[in-house]
Amino acid sequence: MFVAVVPIKWAASPWIVSSFLSVNGAELIQASGEYFTTLLACALSMYDRLWGIRWQQDPGMDVGKYLVRIGYRGSRRPSLENLMEIHSCHVLKVPFGSLAIHCGEDIVLELPTLYRKVVDQRREGFCYELNGLFSWLLGQLGYTGVSLLPAQVYSPETQRFGPPREHLALLVELEERRWLCDVAYGKGFRRPLILEAGKEQRQESGTYTLTEDQGTWYVRRSIINGDSAQMCAKENTLYKFTLASQRLEDFKAMCLYQQTSPRSLFFSKSLCCLHLPGSLITLTGRRLTITQFTPSGDREKSVTMELEEERIPQVLREQFGIMLSNKLVPKDQDIMQPSTHY
Structure with missing residues (x-):
């Protein structure tokens, strides 16, 4: 069984969390002093269908x-x-x-x-x-x-x-x-x-x-x-x-x-x-x-x-503390005057 672990602060509101709990049987757990909502993968797709919000969290962003x-x-x-x-x-x-x-x-x-x-x-x-x-x-x-x-x-x-x-x-x-x-x-x-x-x-x-x-x-x-x-x-x-x-x-x-x-x-x-x-x-x-x-x-x-x-x-x-992977071409030119006053 695939389980998705999602920080509670991502949930849109308490009643959405409540809906997830009643429909999917997920439960709130506490880890390292921070609360998380454990949701089944099907809950994520239902969240997307019902509220039109895409799951955008990249697993590499920590x-x-x-x-x-x-x-x-x-x-x-x-x-x-x-x-x-x-x-x-x-x-x-x-x-x-x-x-x-x-x-x-x-x-x-x-x-x-x-x-x-x-x-x-x-x-x-x-x-x-x-x-x-x-x-x-x-x-x-x-x-x-x-x-x-x-x-x-x-x-x-x-x-x-x-x-x-x-x-x-x-x-x-x-x-x-x-x-x-x-x-x-x-x-x-x-x-x-x-x-x-x-x-x-x-x-x-x-x-x-x-x-x-x-x-x-x-x-x-x-x-x-x-x-x-x-x-x-x-x-x-x-x-x-x-x-x-x-x-x-x-x-x-x-x-x-x-x-x-x-x-x-x-x-x-x-x-x-x-x-x-x-x-x-x-x-x-x-x-x-x-x-x-x-x-x-x-x-x-x-x-x-x-x-x-x-x-x-x-x-x-x-x-x-920067190491470039491509060659830097140093540049220091005058800035062209804006075409209008903003």
Whole structure:
């Protein structure tokens, strides 16, 4: 007899679970402190027929392996404290970047494919990949109020916002508050930000403030740049977003745009960025930038060096933990000006 073991959090509602129990004789069991529903295979097909929901869980996608990938060893119980730690671990372990585009690899927004790349192959990813996969992880851990949000990045290079859905961020409703999550942004925040307009939220990588104007939210970062001899206070708008919940497939068109348009940062530059305790390392083309943060998060200082192309694979391996299977063609071109104001 074939038996399928399904986490109870996948069930759509308690009455669906109850229906399964009465029809199929399955029983609830408790293992390792987490509840599971044991269902016969026929129940899965009946679930599909009655509610039109396809069984999409890939057997290769394992929550435990994902948590090992990001170096998280804490409790899996949904809580604000655990969310903060999981978010921080993700940012400190998984690089953000676009190397795949410049290795001749297509980026496909399918969760099993993203999992194999980020977890199994220990690769980098950009926002659709990392935040899309992170939303899956949170769902599996029992965080029920997770939404995918459409965002538009402000480019200091073009001094304009990009097109709609240029960026993907996450909103998590937890403990009667709403939290902005984003594990896929270069100089972004390391821990979730409370969705509260005007509140300064200081972290190791800077002070972040959210503002709101007629339903559009803005993420701003401020920090003092330079040493004591030459300091400059900077406040940058990182991106704007709305609270209109999206599906991952809603970003497919923009995912293709990011891979093919000269107006895209990721097409124009081979980029890889990783947060580290006290610092941030960024590889753009052949330029390696190391940014140091003070413990208080009030200032930063950056040093940039030019690399010989043959050194790049070694730097990726030693500094970012990435081993490429295809040859990387470094690229660092100017971004073409957007055709319109968004």
